[in-house]
């Protein structure tokens with residue numbers, strides 16, 4: 001079915017109000033959960049085919065988050081969808097005021113390849129919970145994961161309610177020509193701009209979940225062993241192909257060497273990088289990205305890793321030292337297993353350097369001194385992050401997840417996801433008992449004095 005017919009079909013289904021009742025939404029969320037549980041092995045196999053990733057890591061970084069989101073939506077939907085009474089201002093008394101959440105309509109979700117399930121399915125779950133119809137376009141680069149999502153969803157849900165449209169640039173472009181009620185995009189900044197422009201033609205609102213260079217600050221008083229462990233985990237998870245992965249480390253000069261030694265020791269211990277690399281170490285998605293990443297490696301600055309196994313598209317976890325902000329590796333988001341380390345002596349100047357660059361999607365600080373942590377958190381604008389950890393903030397669905405500036409616009413997860421696909425309709429219900437003559441001409445100075453007292457009150 002072409003994009004135009006598909007959107008028409010879903011818009012008609014939405015217009016007939018089928019998706020609005022909570023019963024419909026809950027039943028479909030439950031059905032979706034069962035579908036995923038019943039086909040978990042196929043989901044694992046597809047990710048293995050795309051990335052060589054283990055079941056454990058696929059559960060940890062993909063399915064657990066999808067189930068968590070489904071369970072949150074099932075549990076909290078009645079609360080999220082509730083009509084909310086609010087105070088009525090003096091000028092409208094007697095009367096009542098309320099906010100009515102309503103679904104937007106037919107929405108498009110465009111996913112990225114690095115976590116094919118969670119980046120596509122979590123927004124789709126939020127959209128269904130909010131009462132919309134959904135067209136999902138996963139990334140064509142993670143082909144097997146896209147195929148299994150299409151197969152499972154398209155054979156179990158009616159096309160006019162929830163449908164996966166597979167494809168690459170041309171299929172996405174065709175979808176983007178249609179009029180949607182919301183577009184939720186996860187991916188790169190350049191494609192984010194294409195999506196934003198296409199949406200503007202129809203005045204369609206968007207959520208853009210983009211990327212950027214996410215820094216890690218390591219302060220001199222940090223717990224060094226824990227810091228090294230959590231940076232190494234967050235960076236090399238999924239071979240660095242994580243939107244919120246630590247992109248680079250800024251460490252205080254006084255502990256730089258200790259941190260480098262400890263991170264190198266951990267890389268050796270965890271990934272066994274000597275010859276073949278540990279089984280299930282995630283591979284780079286394709287040759288183009290493999291070549292791009294290998295070119296970023298500066299052998300003179302590499303203290304561990306620095307090489308790859310081209311036939312398997314594997315790149316060894318790589319740490320580079322003595323990097324400055326002008327080094328080529330600092331130009332764009334790395335999105336691979338290469339960790340540049342910059343040493344600093346003055347926190348203020350390094351904050352200023354980071355602030356000169358686009359606002360990051362994530363930022364992490366390791367340390368104890370609350371004044372310095374506070375300084376970093378308040379002076380730098382970024383999407384979200386963690387103190388004394390990396391990546392884990394996105395697993396708490398009570399924390400809205402999203403970027404700011406060029407790292408994205410809008411957010412999701414938990415109730416924030418529900419809100420992203422909901423319009424909040426405001427209703428004032430007036431009593432017909434009285435109508436103050438104040439509103440009507442003829443106007444005079446006494447009326448103006450009363451009006452000023454009445455209307456300016458909070």
Ligand code: NAD
Nearest residue numbers: 111112113138139140168169172187188191209210211243
């Ligand atoms: P991408 O922008 O290349 O692709 C994303 C989606 O857009 C895919 O579905 C793809 O088919 C489609 N697309 C690609 N080119 C297009 C075009 N010209 N016109 C229309 N559609 C097009 O991104 P990617 O390589 O899949 O993902 C990597 C990027 O995504 C990184 O920058 C990463 O930081 C970011 N990302 C962000 C988040 C987040 O939550 N903020 C999560 C994961 C990835």
